[in-house]
Amino acid sequence: MKLHHSIVAAVATLWAASAIVACAGAQAPQTTAEKALATKADDPSLQWGPCPPVLPGDCRIAVLHGDPSRPNADVFLRVGAGYAIANHIHTSAERMILVSGQLQVQYKGSAPAILTPGQYAYGPAKAPHGGKCVSSTPCTLFIAFEGPVDAEAFAGSLD
Numbered sequence: 001m002k003l004h005h006s007i008v009a010a011v012a013t014l015w016a017a018s019a020i021v022a023c024a025g026a027q028a029p030q031t032t033a034e035k036a037l038a039t040k041a042d043d044p045s046l047q048w049g050p051c052p053p054v055l056p057g058d059c060r061i062a063v064l065h066g067d068p069s070r071p072n073a074d075v076f077l078r079v080g081a082g083y084a085i086a087n088h089i090h091t092s093a094e095r096m097i098l099v100s101g102q103l104q105v106q107y108k109g110s111a112p113a114i115l116t117p118g119q120y121a122y123g124p125a126k127a128p129h130g131g132k133c134v135s136s137t138p139c140t141l142f143i144a145f146e147g148p149v150d151a152e153a154f155a156g157s158l159d
Contacts, residue, residue: 101139
């Protein structure tokens with residue numbers, strides 16, 4: 001009987017040890033070519049470029065992370081005080097946090113909302129929307145896109 005208990009104990013010990021090794025291997029940190037990043041919207045090293053043609057004039061974009069032609073890119077979008085963001089659509093959903101200014105946003109079928117710094121907003125994929133920087137200072141918006149970054153004019157009403 002002692003031999004039977006010893007064999008059972010040995011098998012249980014081996015099983016537990018292999019489970020621990022398997023779990024440790026599954027949780028091992030993965031290496032990536034990407035680098036960690038922390039930045040502010042007023043960082044002088046940010047490279048600001050023009051917005052898509054659907055948003056002409058006083059509109060600039062800085063790419064923070066990723067490749068805008070591929071999924072999961074993050075950008076800052078900055079528009080001047082009083083700038084009207086033309087009605088448009090994206091094929092991607094977008095997650096946004098207003099960094100500075102006050103920005104009125106409206107999605108088709110929804111009432112306009114005024115975003116203030118720190119406020120989060122979500123825009124579904126292909127949902128027509130537009131907005132306006134209603135503050136006396138520029139508006140800067142952080143946007144995380146799920147899909148590639150694109151914008152196409154929307155000529156219809158948002159009401």
